[in-house]
Amino acid sequence: MARYNTEQKRELIDFLTRNSSRSFTVEEICRGMEADPRYISPPGRSTVYRLIPKLLDEKKIRHFSSEEGRRQVYQIMGGMECAGHMHLKCTACGRLYHVSVPVSMALSSEIEQTENFKVSAGETVIFGTCSHCLKGDKK
Ligand SMILES: [Zn+2]
Ligand SMILES: [Zn+2]
Structure with missing residues (x-):
């Protein structure tokens, strides 16, 4: 279980690192990872929502408000x-x-x-x- 989480976290970081010049909403992260055959078991939305606060804590990612300020977007640091x-x-x-x-x-x-x-x-x-x-x- 813990190992599975670690793997999903690693893949999430990998995805954001490969797209380091872009910022994503949670929805875009999920769609992007699902569309990429590199990721065999892309994390679902609930997993991404759970991982993001950890990555923010670890300062691996940062968040911005989108132009309208309505959506939160995330980008690797x-x-x-x-x-x-x-x-x-x-x-x-x-x-x-x-x-x-x-x-x-x-x-x-x-x-x-x-x-x-x-x-x-x-x-x-x-x-x-x-x-x-x-x-x-x-x-
Ligand atoms: Zn542009
Ligand atoms: Zn920078």
Whole structure:
């Protein structure tokens, strides 16, 4: 039983890691894993709901509110590195991008100096439209 849970957790992390630039609702995680033949016994919704708080606790994933703020979406974290930089969220396709640390630090210090406001880079998400969507690519 415990081993089975561990396996499902591992597969869930594997799925999110393979799609590390995207964020998913629980529903999308389930559908995505079911559609992928790599996962022999994809976890059901109740299992995903149960695993997500654990992964949040372990800081393996982070959660965002979707554009409308009505849905919770989840995305794998690149370990502790993600705590040190800002992220860009595309409102058209939902992808999340990591801002490089130098750019992130430059923006933070600019705001800190001009606005006298200390930015928490790891918590900061800038919304906009990504290069794929600007080009009109379908995802
Ligand atoms: Zn990041
Ligand atoms: Zn996009």
